[in-house]
Amino acid sequence: MLQPFTPENRDFYTTDAFTDAALEYLDGHAGKTEPFFLYLAYTSPHYPLQAHPEDIAKYRGKYLQGWDAVREARFRRMREMGLLEPDWKLSPRDPEIPAWEDAENPDAWKEARYVGEKLPIADAVNRDLWDLKMAVYAAMVDRMDQNIGRLLDKLDAMGAAENTLVVFLSDNGGCAELRNDTPEIPPGPIDSYRSVDPPWANAQNTPFRKYKRYDHEGGIATPCIMRWPGRTPAGTITGQVAHLIDLMPTALELSGADYPLENRGERVLPFEGASLAKVISGGQLAGERRLFWQFLDSNAVRSDHWKLVRDGGRPWELYDMAADRTETADVAGAHPAVVEELSAAWSAWAARCAAPQKAAKRPNILWLSCEDMGPHLGCYGDSLARTPVIDALAAAGCRYTNCFTSAPVCAPNRSSIITGVHAATLGSYHMRSGGEGKGGSAKPELPAGVECFPALLRRAGYYCSNNVKEDYNFIRPENVWDDSSNAAHWRNRKDKTQPFFAVFNYVGTHESQVAKWKKREEPVEVKAGTDPGRATPPPYHPDTPLVREQWAHYYDLVAGMDEWAGRLLAQLEEDGLAGNTIVIFWSDHGPGMPRCKRLLYDSGLHVPMIVRVPEALRGLAEVKPGSVSDELVSSVDFAPTTLRLAGVGVPDHLQGRAFLGTGTPPPRDYVYAGRDRMDERYDMMRAVRDKRFKYIRNYEPWKPWDQFMNSAELSPIKQELNRIEAAGALPAGAVWAAAGHKPPEELYDTASDPHELNNLVGDALNADTLARMRAAQEAWLLESRDLGLLPEAELNRLGKAHGTRYDIWNAVAGEDPAFWATLRDTAVLAGSPKAEDAARLLAAAASPQPALRWWALMGLGNLPGVSRPALDALKAGMSDASATVRGAAALSAARQGADTAGALALLEKSLSDADEWVRLQAAIALDELGETARPALASLEKALDDRESKYVVRVANHAVNALTGANNEVL
Numbered sequence: 001m002l003q004p005f006t007p008e009n010r011d012f013y014t015t016d017a018f019t020d021a022a023l024e025y026l027d028g029h030a031g032k033t034e035p036f037f038l039y040l041a042y043t044s045p046h047y048p049l050q051a052h053p054e055d056i057a058k059y060r061g062k063y064l065q066g067w068d069a070v071r072e073a074r075f076r077r078m079r080e081m082g083l084l085e086p087d088w089k090l091s092p093r094d095p096e097i098p099a100w101e102d103a104e105n106p107d108a109w110k111e112a113r114y115v116g117e118k119l120p121i122a123d124a125v126n127r128d129l130w131d132l133k134m135a136v137y138a139a140m141v142d143r144m145d146q147n148i149g150r151l152l153d154k155l156d157a158m159g160a161a162e163n164t165l166v167v168f169l170s171d172n173g174g175c176a177e178l179r180n181d182t183p184e185i186p187p188g189p190i191d192s193y194r195s196v197d198p199p200w201a202n203a204q205n206t207p208f209r210k211y212k213r214y215d216h217e218g219g220i221a222t223p224c225i226m227r228w229p230g231r232t233p234a235g236t237i238t239g240q241v242a243h244l245i246d247l248m249p250t251a252l253e254l255s256g257a258d259y260p261l262e263n264r265g266e267r268v269l270p271f272e273g274a275s276l277a278k279v280i281s282g283g284q285l286a287g288e289r290r291l292f293w294q295f296l297d298s299n300a301v302r303s304d305h306w307k308l309v310r311d312g313g314r315p316w317e318l319y320d321m322a323a324d325r326t327e328t329a330d331v332a333g334a335h336p337a338v339v340e341e342l343s344a345a346w347s348a349w350a351a352r353c354a355a356p357q358k359a360a361k362r363p364n365i366l367w368l369s370c371e372d373m374g375p376h377l378g379c380y381g382d383s384l385a386r387t388p389v390i391d392a393l394a395a396a397g398c399r400y401t402n403c404f405t406s407a408p409v410c411a412p413n414r415s416s417i418i419t420g421v422h423a424a425t426l427g428s429y430h431m432r433s434g435g436e437g438k439g440g441s442a443k444p445e446l447p448a449g450v451e452c453f454p455a456l457l458r459r460a461g462y463y464c465s466n467n468v469k470e471d472y473n474f475i476r477p478e479n480v481w482d483d484s485s486n487a488a489h490w491r492n493r494k495d496k497t498q499p500f501f502a503v504f505n506y507v508g509t510h511e512s513q514v515a516k517w518k519k520r521e522e523p524v525e526v527k528a529g530t531d532p533g534r535a536t537p538p539p540y541h542p543d544t545p546l547v548r549e550q551w552a553h554y555y556d557l558v559a560g561m562d563e564w565a566g567r568l569l570a571q572l573e574e575d576g577l578a579g580n581t582i583v584i585f586w587s588d589h590g591p592g593m594p595r596c597k598r599l600l601y602d603s604g605l606h607v608p609m610i611v612r613v614p615e616a617l618r619g620l621a622e623v624k625p626g627s628v629s630d631e632l633v634s635s636v637d638f639a640p641t642t643l644r645l646a647g648v649g650v651p652d653h654l655q656g657r658a659f660l661g662t663g664t665p666p667p668r669d670y671v672y673a674g675r676d677r678m679d680e681r682y683d684m685m686r687a688v689r690d691k692r693f694k695y696i697r698n699y700e701p702w703k704p705w706d707q708f709m710n711s712a713e714l715s716p717i718k719q720e721l722n723r724i725e726a727a728g729a730l731p732a733g734a735v736w737a738a739a740g741h742k743p744p745e746e747l748y749d750t751a752s753d754p755h756e757l758n759n760l761v762g763d764a765l766n767a768d769t770l771a772r773m774r775a776a777q778e779a780w781l782l783e784s785r786d787l788g789l790l791p792e793a794e795l796n797r798l799g800k801a802h803g804t805r806y807d808i809w810n811a812v813a814g815e816d817p818a819f820w821a822t823l824r825d826t827a828v829l830a831g832s833p834k835a836e837d838a839a840r841l842l843a844a845a846a847s848p849q850p851a852l853r854w855w856a857l858m859g860l861g862n863l864p865g866v867s868r869p870a871l872d873a874l875k876a877g878m879s880d881a882s883a884t885v886r887g888a889a890a891l892s893a894a895r896q897g898a899d900t901a902g903a904l905a906l907l908e909k910s911l912s913d914a915d916e917w918v919r920l921q922a923a924i925a926l927d928e929l930g931e932t933a934r935p936a937l938a939s940l941e942k943a944l945d946d947r948e949s950k951y952v953v954r955v956a957n958h959a960v961n962a963l964t965g966a967n968n969e970v971l
Contacts, residue, residue: 010190013052013189015044015140019147027153028440033063033254035163040098040151042288045140047179049187055139056132056188063134063289064127067203068093070134074206082237083206084325091209092328093216099198107410111200117154117177119197129186130199136187137204162229165280166185174204176211179461180678185744194301207326215293215309217327227279233282240284241302243291245273246706253277290345294354301346308332308342315662316343336665340650343663347649351459362461362499362675363617364490364581365642370506370561371410371469372514372592375401375608375839384534386527386559389566390610397612398623399493402691403633404671405589408597408604409678411473413588413635416467418452418472418480420654423674424786427795427805428473430677444474444799447806450653452480452638454501460648464503472824479896491575500764501642506564509557511592514550515715525560538603539755540595546720554591582621582645583612593735598678599705601748601756602688605673609633611660620645621660632668632691633659655784672780676788680951681707684788684827688777694756695773696746699789701831702862703928706737710954710970711907737859744831747773756774782825783811787824790851793884793917816849823852830859836869838863845873850882857885861892878906883918886910891925894932901935908939911956916949923952927959937963944970 029036031946051416063070075090093099098108104125109115115124123129148168155161171796174196181193196204201211202218210216213868224242226232253275274285293300300309305322317530318332318339332339336469345647349412378385379394380401407413409431413424423429425445434443452472454464454766458479465488466481471758477946483492490500508511508525535551537543565585572578588608596603613623636656643650644661657665675685683826684699723738724730731736733755747757747770751910760766787795799805831836837859844856857877860870875898877889890903910922923943926933933940940963942957950971957970 007190011052012190013050015143018042019150022151022172026151026158026160027163029160032159034092037251037255040146041837042147043145043730045137047175047177048181048193049134049140049196050190050509051139051143051188052194053188056135057141058142059135059138061131061135062138063200065129066103066127067130070203071206074203085724086206086754087323088207088325089328090207091328094198094202097202103130103199104735110750114198115177119180120183123180123183126496133187133194134200134203137200148212154742161455163299165226165228165231167223167224167226169244171244172212173208173213173217173219173221174201176201184412190660203434206388209327210311213295214297214311215295215298216311217325219295219298219820220293220300226276228280232280236282237279238279238282238284240276240279240648241289241291242276242279242285243273245271245870247273247274249273249275250277278657290349292346292349292353294350297355299346299350301342303342303345303420306338306342308339308346311663316341318663319880333666336663337652339663340651340665342649344649344651347460349457349751351456361447362647363620364499364577364646365501365645366490366568366572366583367501367503367638367642368506368565368583368585369503370508370587371510372589372597373509373558373561374590374596374603374606376555376591377608379610384530386529386555387561387562389569390585390608392627393440393565393569393583393612395611396625397583397610398627398629400609400629401609402630402671403607403609403635404602404605404689405585405587405607405635406671406673406674408589408599408673408675410588410674411471412674413473414469415473416636416656417588417638418454418654419446419450419468420636420650421450421451421806422636422672422784422786423473424676424788425655425784425806425809426474427787427799427808427891429674429788430606430792431473431679433473441460442475444805446477447804449651450806451651452477453643454481455479456643456648456651457501457646458482459647461499462646463490463495463498464501465489466490466503467505469507474508479735481805483504489575491571499646506561506567508564509554509592509717510562511711513557513764514554514592516553525564526556527559527563529559530555539731539757540603540736541717542594542720542724542731542734544720544724548715549946550593550715550717553611554593579614579616581614583610584642585610586635592715594712594721596717598675598709598712600673600675600694601684602689602694602750602754603756605687605689607635611956612781613660620647620662623660630691631659631673631951632689634668634671634673670776672777672784674788677792679709679711680920680924680954681709682792682921683707686781686786686788687778688773688780690773691751692749692751693769693771693773694746694748694750694937695777695829697745697774697777698742698744699827699831701744703741703742704740705742706739708958744828745770745774778824782820785820789827789855791854791888791914791917791921793921794851794854794919797917812849819849819852823849823855824850826859827855830855830862833859833863835863835865838867842873844870846875850880850885853877853880853885853890854881857888857892859894861888863896866896866898871896872900878902883910883915884921887918887921887925894925894929900932904929904933904936907933910937911943911952914951918950919943919946920949920955923955924957927962928957930962933959934963 022038026036078084096112102108103369106121106125109124115121134610155164176198178197179195185192187194203968205218208218208221210218212219219732232599249271254277262268271706288304291302298311305320307319307321308316312318316332316339317330318335320331321325371816376382376385377387377390379391379399405413406416406422411431412429415423415428458464464481466484467488493500495720518641530552532552537547537551541547544796560919563814571582575581590604611623613621637659640650640658641660642654644658657668668690670690673687683703685696725738745761747760798808802811841859844852847853860874874889874893878886880886884905890906909921910918913919926936926940940956940959944953946952953970955969961968
């Protein structure tokens with residue numbers, strides 16, 4: 001054990017003693033041929049401030065000019081020496097340090113938190129004492145310099161100087177720590193224990209900001225001098241960025257020593273530094289490198305001319321070191337992509353190398369999510385809602401009024417929530433993406449590099465639990481959760497100090513519970529009490545007693561959700577965790593009722609979101625109690641926001657925007673959403689919304705809004721719509737349910753038309769808005785790499801061919817850069833073509849790409865009149881190499897009366913295809929043909945026995961019922 005050493009000789013000085021030992025070591029090598037390695041580690045000029053009196057005397061009085069003058073003089077001299085670029089600025093004086101001219105004024109020290117506690121005010125205002133402190137510090141440096149001179153003289157005397165590389169450097173920047181343990185003894189003598197303190201540390205670190213302990217340049221930029229006569233160009237300065245980890249690789253290369261692969265049977269990790277041998281000889285390191293730092297809660301990464309740095313949980317700061325080495329201009333806001341890239345790189349490095357940060361410094365994060373619920377809460381102004389818990393949460397946090405989901409149904413939306421990537425980009429956009437049969441298609445897999453974001457939190461030290469719904473629409477990797485079950489809870493973590501990310505999903509508001517058509521194993525909380533007489537339906541629903549009862553029941557379920565949330569928040573309080581836990585409440589899409597769930601109106605996409613940040617954590621996100629935000633938020637933003645709040649880097653591939661935390665990107669101009677296959681029915685729609693307008697592109701406008709779907713038909717409101725439609729009594733707002741087709745485009749002013757009933761397409765006053773919103777949607781389709789225009793069988797084929805569905809876009813674009821824009825334009829044309837569009841459709845029908853042929857042939861089927869070349873193309877399409885293209889040709893041929901018998905025969909054959917999506921397409925085509933498909937009745941009845949796809953069975957059953965008048969039900 002090391003013991004304190006108090007020398008008997010008061011003239012003893014460690015800097016001298018260490019050098020004496022080093023000289024003795026060199027004497028032992030005099031005349032020997034083997035090389036030597038000497039490491040001489042001075043403690044000077046570290047505190048305590050102690051120096052020889054004769055050295056102190058050299059500097060006494062020189063520092064009465066003060067720290068401001070010293071900084072400015074050093075800055076000028078460094079520029080003159082070529083150490084600084086001409087455009088680099090001197091960093092401002094530390095804001096806690098007064099100007100030297102005010103140093104004797106006690107009021108000038110009010111900003112210095114350490115005065116009175118670690119530095120007596122009498123010392124703070126004593127200019128002579130400040131001069132003495134810096135004089136002693138300078139004397140310590142002076143004595144070290146003298147001893148280094150002794151060492152270099154010894155090398156000359158030995159004749160070893162020409163073959164000795166001498167490296168001088170410091171371990172970190174100037175130290176601002178305050179140690180004034182002997183206030184009665186002035187700095188200098190052996191029994192004094194004083195420090196130089198922040199004002200002089202700030203001057204020592206000229207021209208930089210901050211000090212030792214920080215990863216700003218004042219903490220990590222240190223002098224480094226290398227001398228090797230005949231090898232290092234004398235008097236030169238290099239701007240090469242280097243790190244302490246480079247010293248060992250340099251020594252290995254120069255000495256020819258081997259780096260061990262193992263030690264005592266244990267594998268030795270490879271070094272991560274780079275040899276500076278070329279730099280020593282006047283060269284530069286080749287290639288870009290990234291250097292990382294972490295000390296306590298200070299972090300940094302340097303990449304080429306960029307440096308990203310933060311301290312104490314504060315936002316990341318970004319500096320262009322080529323233009324601003326002194327870190328005076330934070331450009332994080334101007335370069336969000338660089339911040340994202342480097343913060344993700346730092347997080348990846350930290351997960352592998354850095355010491356875990358203290359749990360108390362990182363917030364716990366609690367997600368409370370519910371299903372199938374719009375903003376029907378008291379805090380959103382709904383007088384019918386009974387939600388005191390959620391209302392109180394909003395009063396303590398921020399209520400977001402423009403939060404929208406990326407899909408109007410759970411699985412595709414949850415796919416984007418858990419990854420931060422739109423489902424249409426991942427290829428997980430269909431409901432369900434893997435089918436529902438016993439032997440149906442496999443769900444898609446995530447590509448390498450795309451992860452569920454809780455995996456990143458886990459690697460950063462978080463305990464992650466999910467209770468209990470996942471429904472991610474892809475094959476879930478094993479590394480996502482510590483626990484995902486109906487017992488999952490933050491209370492289950494073994495280390496109670498470990499930060500957690502806990503998700504609780506409330507299923508009681510789900511469509512099945514609103515409709516009362518699904519029995520659950522566990523009881524669903526229903527807080528009865530809503531008066532149906534007060535439950536006024538929206539105008540797109542008929543106002544009948546049954547519909548009012550359904551809405552009242554929905555509000556009862558919402559009230560039950562509120563009590564559920566209250567129990568969890570109470571547990572947080574009981575565990576003493578509320579003060580260190582950020583709570584985020586959200587819903588996965590709108591209510592599970594007709595024209596809400598499954599469609600792209602605000603009734604399906606607009607959801608509540610509330611964020612509560614306790615006071616102790618508002619340095620991470622300034623969320624004021626009772627605040628309201630109208631910024632646009634998408635559910636795809638939840639992942640990057642949660643990562644940012646946890647201090648975990650946000651990977652570049654995420655498409656969401658962090659709306660809270662450090663270094664947030666600029667606010668959104670738009671949010672985007674998509675609807676694709678819903679269970680057994682296809683209908684591709686895309687929406688873009690700003691704070692006022694909603695634009696919808698219906699890529700399959702020939703289909704009605706209200707396609708028959710088993711699950712949707714179980715809704716009592718849907719059944720009521722059916723009844724009233726049959727009676728010819730639908731109110732104006734509900735005629736959507738009887739429409740046989742949709743317009744290709746829809747535009748709504750949600751400020752004046754919140755229920756989106758008045759389509760403004762064709763309104764000259766809104767022509768510019770329509771053009772702007774249309775352009776935003778078309779651009780986003782390409783920018784987001786939306787795969788939705790691929791027929792599902794083709795989607796699966798290409799996914800297998802290129803590895804994963806996510807990889808399809810780039811692979812196909814690499815083969816044909818114009819493909820995706822051409823596909824988009826062809827699909828738009830196919831929706832409602834005019835006779836003059838036939839030539840373009842015929843050209844696309846001859847494309848080598850099956851997806852283009854599919855849309856072209858569907859477009860030919862939608863033409864108002866068909867030419868002979870179009871009919872020939874449809875007949876030729878029925879012999880296409882692609883089964884899915886053959887199906888499109890057959891449906892269009894039957895619609896246009898071109899070889900109807902042959903078209904039906906082909907569709908009947910397709911009902912037995914090995915690909916379940918080809919079978920489903922064929923069943924849908926026959927169902928849509930109605931009476932025309934009667935010759936295929938036997939084949940449709942046979943399809944009821946499909947054991948692999950319940951979706952095929954559902955569609956076939958509907959077609960058979962329509963043709964026979966039966967009312968058979970299937971699951």
